[in-house]
Amino acid sequence: MKIRILDRDDLDQLLILYGQLNHDDPPIDSGLSETIWNQSLESDFIDYVGLFDKNRLISACQMLVVPNLTRGGHPYCLVENVVTHIDYRNKGYGKQVLEHAIGLAWQRNCYKVMLMSGRKKESVNHFYKSVGFSDNEKQAYVIRVNDIRGVGDSV
Helix, strand or coil, rough: EEEEEHHHHHHHHHHHHHHHCCCCCCCCCHHHHHHHHHHHHCCCCEEEEEEECCEEEEEEEEEEEEECCCHHHCCEEEEEEECCCCHHCCHHHHHHHHHHHHHHHCCCCCCCCEEECCCCCHHHHHHHHHCCCCCCCCCCCCCCCCHCCCCHHHH
16 A cells, blocks of 8 residues: 555546545536646645555545645645545545645644535544544534525526
8 A cells, every 4th residue: 555645647546536425426527627637736735645555546635735824824734525445445544545644734834634524424523533633623614606596607
């Protein structure tokens, strides 16, 4: 097993893995996925961390290190899209990916790492707590474009 930052050649495997994350997501156009991937790779703030079994990507997450004008200028890190291949779940691989991402955040002088999960299962809550995340610190607020009447029509 090897953990590393994903690179240009990893997009196809990442998209396959992300197909197991949200089953109701519409497929992404290949041209759009290439554009987004290139933007991510060119950014100094976005990384994807992946765990490989031989050459197969089996677990990944996205991390965004956000520059910050508070907290003495220390950035903060957002983690999103945490997923492990269905055949490899409950074996600690997702935890390894998250721990690696958290370690990178500390190396980059972040003062905190945050993530949100829409999963309601207690096992998911337990998983994030086992990595060290607390569900008692902050309240998350989310608004989606379709939640505002009229706004979604103009986008």
